[in-house]
Amino acid sequence: MPDCSGDEVLSDVAFRAVSDYLELPAGTHTVTITAAGDPNTVAFEGDVTVEAADYTVAAIGELSGEDTDFRPLILEDDNGDIGDDTARVRLVHGSPDAPAVDVTAASGDVVLFDGVAFGEAEYTTVDANDYTVEIRSDTGGNDGDVVADYDVSLDGGTVYTAFAQGYLTPDDEPADEPFDLQVVQDASY
Template sequence: MLSGAGAASVVAIAGCLGGGEGSESDGSGDGSTTDDGGNTTDDSGDEDEENGSMEASVRVAHLSPDAPNVDVSVDGETVLEDVPYRTVSEYLTLESGTYEVTIAAADDPDTVVFDEELEIGASAYTVAALGELAAENQPFEVTVLEDDRSSPGEDACVRLVHASPDAPAVDVTVGDGETVLFEDVGFGETATADVAPGEYALEVRPATSNNDGEVVGTFDVEPAAGNVYSAFAVGYLEPSDAPVDEAFDLEVVVDAEGEYVDGH
């Protein structure tokens, strides 16, 4: 049932902006120069290319509720073992290039869920297992997300990843619906928003034209300035009717940490 997964789809993610709309920063401060006019350029990529050390970061997110624990191999070498549902691994650092990535059932190496060559550049990626083996709601698939971990400056950046197989497209609001952070995000889709640091109660609702659907889940989060987060909507709205009893939840992980310093 697991073998023969199709080619991975690659989803480019909109950047988290810092310092106003339209500006971007990698938050590293390395390899950048400022000219007399105050314009900043980043030549670190050129230096990396000359040195042959362009690096990429890759992690795995097991978001398929009825799939078994998995092992992950890169070019035939096991890099992650016995990864359970809802696990988002740490980033693995690789040189840019083409790699064969294999994901197999931990208790049965011959049962392969993903076996594809991935060409990765000097960026960060999440290889996410989505959907269900039972395919009662959404079929199993492996999607490759490109992660933007650039600094959001004095704000925090939050990316929503919809991975709940039986949930409709959703809106996410705060303040009893007064503020809309994300709207009409369907299964397998993503959206990003910059927010001021602080405490929030995120309200997940079925998407409507007025963003006023009934709240199906409320989740307390406290994003910090300069940090980038991914919030994975997982589990089932109706776990009693699902292949496995996994309730709807929000799995929040830190993609990048950074302390904002005024003027830097």
């Protein structure tokens, strides 16, 4: 991906890789994303407008474009200060073959996220704690089948993004990448 002067700013970015924040002036920028190692295979090229804020750009979809077209998902981050006893968490649904999901805490009837579909993202604020979170098929009662569960430790005064990524059935997909929940820290106070 080139910067505003046309220079490459990220290269050979692997699946599940997360970079540090990059500085980019506010305004409209032409962005080109190519397949790793193949600059002639353009996966995305277009103008992107950003304000003076923190953003996360997630590459979602499939380069093959068989089921879900590849695209950058541009999300403005909510990295504002929060209390020492709470954590702010954003869920980004980037799993092309997963249905809309509910995310619940296994320790009780706490619904963290409700009905988040592919390409969508939502924030929630929770008490700082260790959680076992359950990814479920979306239902009206948030009681769908659990497709995966993960242990997550959330520190107070911290902002996180949790990427739901990979495939529920990787053997049937263009990339053999199993479903996973990757939690990254965006900010800490």
